[in-house]
Amino acid sequence: MSTQPSTELETFANPTPERDYTIRIRIPEFTCLCPKTGQPDFATLYLDYIPEARCVELKALKLYIWSFRDRGAFHEAITNEILSDLVRALEPRYMRLRAEFNVRGGIYTDVVAEHRAEGWTPPIPVQLPF
Structure with missing residues (x-):
C-alpha cells in the first residue's frame, strides 16, 4: 500500500462502454497552498464524468x-489543471469538475471546469408520465 502522493493516474477498462452513464466522485479533503501567503486552502472536489473507454x-x-x-496554486489554475490531467488520462465523453473552496477572508470560491469530447452530445432526457 502506497503512503506517498503520486501524479500517476491509473485507469481501468470501462465495463459498459456502449452506454452513457455518469460516475460521480466527491473528494472532501482536497488541500493546496495559497500562492500568495503559503497558507493552506481547503476544498471539496465534485467530479462527474461519462466515461468512454477508461475509468479512473x-x-x-x-x-x-x-x-x-504542498503546492501553491490559484483556485482557478488548480481546478483546470486537475481537469486537464483527468481528461488526458481518461479521454471521457464528458467531464465536469467543481472545486468548492472553504471561506478565506470572508470569500467563498467555487470553480467549475468542463470538458466535452468532440462530436459528443448529451442524450435527450426521457419524460416519464408520472
Whole structure:
C-alpha cells in the first residue's frame, strides 16, 4: 500500500462502454497552498464524468489529489489543471469538475471546469408520465 502522493493516474477498462452513464466522485479533503501567503486552502472536489473507454482507479485518484497538498496554486489554475490531467488520462465523453473552496477572508470560491469530447452530445432526457 502506497503512503506517498503520486501524479500517476491509473485507469481501468470501462465495463459498459456502449452506454452513457455518469460516475460521480466527491473528494472532501482536497488541500493546496495559497500562492500568495503559503497558507493552506481547503476544498471539496465534485467530479462527474461519462466515461468512454477508461475509468479512473480510485486509490490512484486519491494519491494524485494528495500530490497537491504542498503546492501553491490559484483556485482557478488548480481546478483546470486537475481537469486537464483527468481528461488526458481518461479521454471521457464528458467531464465536469467543481472545486468548492472553504471561506478565506470572508470569500467563498467555487470553480467549475468542463470538458466535452468532440462530436459528443448529451442524450435527450426521457419524460416519464408520472
